[in-house]
Amino acid sequence: MPLIDNAVYVAGHRTDDPKSLDETYELMRRLGGMAWIGLYRPDAREIHSIETEFGLHHLAIEDALIGHQRAKLERYGDTLFVVLRPARYLDAAEEVEFGEVHVFIGPGFVVTVRHAESPNLGAVRHRLEGNPELLALGPEAVLYAILDEVVDEYWPVVSGLQNDIDEIEKQLFGGDLDVSRRIYDLIGEVMDFQRAVHPLAVMLEGLLRGAEKYRVDLEVQRGLRDVLDHVLAIVGHADGFRATLQNALTVHSTLTTQQQNEEMRRISEANLTLAEDTRKLSEASIKQGDEVKKISAWAAILFAPSLIAAIYGMNFDYMPELHWVWGYPAALAGMVVMAVLLYKVFKRNHWL
Numbered sequence: 001m002p003l004i005d006n007a008v009y010v011a012g013h014r015t016d017d018p019k020s021l022d023e024t025y026e027l028m029r030r031l032g033g034m035a036w037i038g039l040y041r042p043d044a045r046e047i048h049s050i051e052t053e054f055g056l057h058h059l060a061i062e063d064a065l066i067g068h069q070r071a072k073l074e075r076y077g078d079t080l081f082v083v084l085r086p087a088r089y090l091d092a093a094e095e096v097e098f099g100e101v102h103v104f105i106g107p108g109f110v111v112t113v114r115h116a117e118s119p120n121l122g123a124v125r126h127r128l129e130g131n132p133e134l135l136a137l138g139p140e141a142v143l144y145a146i147l148d149e150v151v152d153e154y155w156p157v158v159s160g161l162q163n164d165i166d167e168i169e170k171q172l173f174g175g176d177l178d179v180s181r182r183i184y185d186l187i188g189e190v191m192d193f194q195r196a197v198h199p200l201a202v203m204l205e206g207l208l209r210g211a212e213k214y215r216v217d218l219e220v221q222r223g224l225r226d227v228l229d230h231v232l233a234i235v236g237h238a239d240g241f242r243a244t245l246q247n248a249l250t251v252h253s254t255l256t257t258q259q260q261n262e263e264m265r266r267i268s269e270a271n272l273t274l275a276e277d278t279r280k281l282s283e284a285s286i287k288q289g290d291e292v293k294k295i296s297a298w299a300a301i302l303f304a305p306s307l308i309a310a311i312y313g314m315n316f317d318y319m320p321e322l323h324w325v326w327g328y329p330a331a332l333a334g335m336v337v338m339a340v341l342l343y344k345v346f347k348r349n350h351w352l
Contacts, residue, residue, distance in 0.1 A: 002042035008033045012132030071199040079106040085196035086119040089160030105139035137217045204228040305335035
């Protein structure tokens with residue numbers, strides 16, 4: 001149901017609880033009190049009803065309907081339109097979830113439009129109802145309380161991000177190469193956090209500058225200054241987180257480069273060792289080839305005399321040159337000549 005909580009306050013005290021927006025408008029006019037209307041993802045009918053009743057600017061109404069706005073403060077005459085980006089840290093997922101709340105304040109009314117679960121505006125209302133003196137100060141006091149709640153909810157986010165960064169530092173120097181993805185994701189969350197927090201300082205400073213002009217109570221001004229101090233502290237943390245993560249990314253890149261260089265050095269050393277082993281194997285192969293050449297050469301040299309001796313050692317009745325007186329001297333001479341000739345040939349070809 002879009003209408004979450006709806007009440008009219010007189011002198012800081014809650015009166016009847018109207019069941020519809022029309023009842024709220026009638027009760028507010030009858031009692032002369034302040035209406036505080038809390039809406040959750042309202043449709044166009046509820047938004048346009050509020051626009052008509054309180055004379056809200058159409059551009060602010062358009063932003064409230066569309067949503068997805070940046071944090072900002074805009075003044076339209078005597079009406080303020082404030083967009084806040086609350087955040088909460090999800091421990092299970094280790095990530096930051098951002099919400100969006102729009103606040104309209106003007107003479108005698110406060111309208112809050114939430115587009116997410118955060119912030120807990122029910123707690124804000126309960127706390128203010130327990131402090132009627134502050135609530136009696138009017139819509140500016142409600143705006144202060146909402147700003148205070150949103151900023152207070154930022155502190156658990158700061159703690160969660162700090163814990164994530166501490167874990168990243170351990171991963172970084174523990175040799176986890178997958179840490180770069182987590183650093184990138186966390187930088188994105190920190191940047192979103194900065195976009196939510198940074199505008200608040202400017203918004204609060206603007207509210208304080210216009211406090212005298214719009215007769216904002218001194219107690220509310222003090223509260224706004226306190227919230228501003230907290231915002232500046234959170235901005236410092238967020239900026240420090242981003243700087244730390246950027247440095248972590250640089251360190252990770254350096255460590256990765258060093259590791260790659262070390263791997264290349266080991267590969268180079270392995271290649272050098274392989275090349276040396278290949279050289280030794282080549283030398284051994286060449287030496288073995290030389291030995292084979294020598295053996296083959298001596299085998300050829302010994303083969304020629306053996307061939308001649310084999311022919312002349314055959315025992316047949318009919319053989320050429322059987323009764324030649326110079327047969328054996330010629331055979332021996334042939335053996336010597338062939339052996340010497342083959343030796344010279346092999347020597348010239350570096351086989352011997």
